[in-house]
Amino acid sequence: LGDRLGAGGACIVLGAGLLVAPGAMCAMPQGGSVPLEIVWGLGVAVILGGVSTLLPCALAHAFGRRQYLAAGRVILPAALLAAALAPLGAAWCVRAGLGRTVFLALAALAVLGLLGSVLLRLITAPYREK
Numbered sequence: 077l078g079d080r081l082g083a084g085g086a087c088i089v090l091g092a093g094l095l096v097a098p099g100a101m102c103a104m105p106q107g108g109s110v111p112l113e114i115v116w117g118l119g120v121a122v123i124l125g126g127v128s129t130l131l132p133c134a135l136a137h138a139f140g141r142r143q144y145l146a147a148g149r150v151i152l153p154a155a156l157l158a159a160a161l162a163p164l165g166a167a168w169c170v171r172a173g174l175g176r177t178v179f180l181a182l183a184a185l186a187v188l189g190l191l192g193s194v195l196l197r198l199i200t201a202p203y204r205e206k
Contacts, residue, residue, distance in 0.1 A: 083136070092122075093122025100119060
């Protein structure tokens with residue numbers, strides 16, 4: 077996907093996947109729904125398959141060769157920390173009865189990430205090599 081769309085386009089697809097998974101969970105009726113569970117599973121597959129492999133590529137695309145290491149020293153540990161602590165926080169909130177709130181917060185973060193990816197792609201368009 078990254079080879080065909082480039083780093084910016086792949087980040088946009090990843091952002092859409094990040095939006096699909098919590099959206100399907102927020103729309104889930106009491107007792108479940110098989111089509112929504114399949115949509116949720118596809119969104120989770122995009123997340124699990126894309127975040128760890130696409131983050132370094134997106135950093136290189138956004139910050140360039142010279143600032144990649146400096147940006148990676150800050151962004152990669154923060155992303156790993158969030159990936160490690162988010163499931164614990166989500167499980168705690170779901171046990172406390174705040175499950176829908178967690179999924180809405182994840183959806184809001186996904187929208188922000190998707191908008192950031194689109195803006196990054198638009199901003200860096202004139203400077204990309206063709």
